[in-house]
Amino acid sequence: MGTLQHIQHQISALNDLIKINNDRIAGYKKAIEGTTDEPLKSIFAGYADQSAGYVNELNDYIHKLGGSPADGTTLSGKVYHAWMDVKSAFGKKDDHAVLSECEYGEDVAKAAYRKALDDKELIWEDEKVLALLNSHMSGLKIAHDAIKALRDSLATQKQEN
Numbered sequence: 001m002g003t004l005q006h007i008q009h010q011i012s013a014l015n016d017l018i019k020i021n022n023d024r025i026a027g028y029k030k031a032i033e034g035t036t037d038e039p040l041k042s043i044f045a046g047y048a049d050q051s052a053g054y055v056n057e058l059n060d061y062i063h064k065l066g067g068s069p070a071d072g073t074t075l076s077g078k079v080y081h082a083w084m085d086v087k088s089a090f091g092k093k094d095d096h097a098v099l100s101e102c103e104y105g106e107d108v109a110k111a112a113y114r115k116a117l118d119d120k121e122l123i124w125e126d127e128k129v130l131a132l133l134n135s136h137m138s139g140l141k142i143a144h145d146a147i148k149a150l151r152d153s154l155a156t157q158k159q160e161n
Contacts, residue, residue, distance in 0.1 A: 007065050008067075009121060009122060010124070011065050013119065014061060014067075014116075014129075015067075015070035017112060017113065017116060018055050018059065018070045019070055019072060020112040021051040021058070022071070022072060023108070024047070024106075024109050025055075027101070028045070028051075028102070028105075032044045032048075034097075035093055035095050037095055040099075040150070050139060057132055061129050096151060096154045099147055099150050099151035099154060100151055102147045103144065103148050106140060107144065110144060113133060113136060116133060117133055117134070
């Protein structure tokens with residue numbers, strides 16, 4: 001793979017991560033609408049802000065590579081969020097279900113980062129971008145584990161009542 005193709009492949013991979021983060025932002029905005037619990041709304045807003053920060057960092061790096069950052073979300077994210085809209089329109093606000101959907105979204109985001117980090121055609125020569133992606137991955141893992149713990153805690157509370 002030539003240098004230009006390599007750079008284009010990196011830009012494409014980083015743009016995919018921007019779209020995944022935009023999916024995550026949209027998902028957490030839907031989650032805020034799907035709950036009446038103020039502490040959960042605050043947590044969801046924090047994770048949406050986290051992804052907005054990730055998008056800014058990815059945008060900066062794409063500019064350094066000479067590329068144009070993506071906007072919008074992934075096709076699968078649009079389909080997923082449309083389904084969430086239908087589900088929330090007909091269902092009662094159920095924090096356990098909302099947290100389950102958020103955990104699923106975190107799984108998707110982590111998988112996208114893992115794919116970019118493990119792509120054999122992407123040789124991340126710049127240690128800064130590698131550190132950036134690993135930092136994002138670490139933040140996503142922490143968010144996933146926190147969301148999962150909240151969901152499991154709600155399930156336990158439901159069983160006790």
